[in-house]
Structure formats: structure tokens, C-alpha cells
Amino acid sequence: MEEKSSIFIATHGVMTVEVGVISGELELRTTCDDEGALTLAITYVGAEEWYTLPGEHYRLHDPRDHEVVHRMLVTVLERP
């Protein structure tokens, strides 16, 4: 199980399953297990609850791709 975390700004927000769009300084956490199963979670920096990004059952053919997928997500979601 590998976990990656990044902090970024999304002034216009990111859609979540639980609470709709959240905006501001956010933290994206992605985890990838040995089988390549990927989970995505997001929160406000410093907040006490996490939300889920839409979509599920993402599986990477090679867990080594976790790094690049994580970086792509952060780059796409960031909207300063």
C-alpha cells in the first residue's frame, strides 16, 4: 500500500461525492495497493473529515504508475 499526498489551490473548487464542490487550499491523497487498486480522497487542509472524488474501482495495471497518476490529478484539479 502506497500513499501520496499533495496540497494545492482550487479557487473554483473540486466536485466531491459527499458535499458537492469544495474550494480553497485542498489536500489530495491517493492510495494504491499492491494489486493496483487506486482510491482518491480529498479534504480542506487541516480539516477533520475527508471526502471522495467521483468515480470508483480504478485499477492501475502497474502500481508504479501511481506517481504519475497522482501528479496528473493534482495538475488538473488545481485552479488558482
Added chain:
Amino acid sequence: MVKKSRLFVFALVLSLSAGFYGTPTASALPPGTPSKSTAQSQLNSLTVKSESTMTGYSRDKFPHWTSQGGGCDTRQVVLKRDADYYSGSCPVTSGKWYSYYDGITVYSPSEIDIDHIVPLAEAWRSGASSWTTEKRQNFANDLGGPQLIAVTASSNRAKGDQDPSTWKPTRSGAHCAYAKWWINTKYRWGLHLQSSEKTALQSMLNTCSY
């Protein structure tokens, strides 16, 4: 003569009812909407300040949809208040709702969310982080002013935690009232606002005719 006046009354009733049904928004308006001039002076008096952090935030710190008696919670009360008509009581099972933000009419309560005009997360970063949980609970269940409104779940989700600088109702005819409700809520609860938010509110308030 009698026939004539009867016809006249009939025509009058017809025109009145046509006028009534022509403005389905009337029943969707939350209480306490200020006039343009009142909203303007309230906006002028708000403190402009950058947002505080979200450290420590969770929705649990704003206990919402608390009991309002008679087996109804805050959500059900607003669902009834904002319906054109409904059946069932706590839970409301069906009815007709005109969503003020996007102009969409729906008939199932599952398609309706009760929106906090000033979102909980937005309140947290504009002053509510220092409140007691009791005060945050009162804010999250505020039926006394224009802070809660029944709108489509899709518009509520698209809005999320955003302030008027990044999200406005898709229906431009809703901008005036939306700005008034936002300003009045921040004013009554002593919340501050950012300069970008103030600019956006001012331009929306400028679209008001009264």
C-alpha cells in the same frame, strides 16, 4: 346587467389566477429578504478580511437538521415551506418545488436539497470557527432569516462551499435575491467577507430594482 358583472368578476378572477400562477417563484422565497437599500447598508457594514484556515473543520461541528417539533426536522420544515404543494408530513413524500437557482421544477423530495445560502464551510472560514457548537447549530438550522432554501440537489452540489465570486445561480433573474440573502445572513451572524466576494455581491445587488 347582472350577467355582465358576473362575466367581469369571472374575467377578473381568471386574470388574477393567471398572474398568480405566472409567478411560481413567490412560494420559494425564504423569509426576511431585505430591501435593496437595507442590503446595501448591511453590505457596507460587513468587515472585509481574508479567509481564515479550515483547520479543525467538520460538518459535525454544525449540527444540522435538528428537531423542530411535531416529528419534523429543519429540512422537512423548509421542504414544506418552499413547496407549491406537497403530500405527506415528515417525511414529505411528494409535491412540487420550483428551484429558484436554476428555474427547474421537480416533484420528488429526493431531487431537492436544502441549501445553506452561506455554506457551512464558508461560514467556518469567515468567522464561525471561533463560535460555540451551540451557535453553529443555530446557524445551521436558521429558520428566522433567509439562510435556507429548497433547490435542486444538482444546483446545491454545483455550488458547494463557494462564495458569489466563484458561483452564482445559473438563472440570472435569481442574482438580486441571492445577493440579498447572502448579505443579510453574513450581517445577522457577524461573519466577515473577502474583497472579491464583496465585489461580486455589489454587482449582483446592482441588478435589483427594489
